[in-house]
């Protein structure tokens with residue numbers, strides 16, 4: 780017969796278990812650039828229910844990032860960094876347009892994928908620019924487009 784391991788020699792009681800393990804930051808930190816965050820961003824994370832995206836933008840916080848989700852009047856769902864590339868006003872207060880979202884301050888307009896549709900960024904190139912709405916503010920590289928998918932009634936972020 781096997782010997783009892785020492786910690787099973789008496790009934791378990793959380794009252795006597797006062798030692799708190801140290802936080803393992805490699806696992807618990809999920810912001811951009813952290814090992815845990817980079818790992819979790821390889822998987823689709825559920826962030827909203829599709830029917831929650833209505834006529835008002837929604838500010839969400841996922842994996843340590845603040846983002847704004849919306850659905851424009853054409854039905855396209857968008858996920859952008861919250862601050863307008865022009866002067867940094869929150870797109871949480873943006874106006875839903877037929878195609879994209881319009882900043883409430885000077886009116887720059889961004890498509891659901893973050894492409895500027897109006898404003899200086901679009902005017903300089905003469906066509907839609909593949910720059911994320913918040914890239915200039917957050918220092919996010921241009922190729923770090925926010926990925927979002929809808930499946931059934933769920934909206935996912937990551938991938």
Ligand code: FES
Pocket residue numbers: 863864865866867868882883884885886887
């Ligand atoms: S701050 Fe958004 S358009 Fe000026």
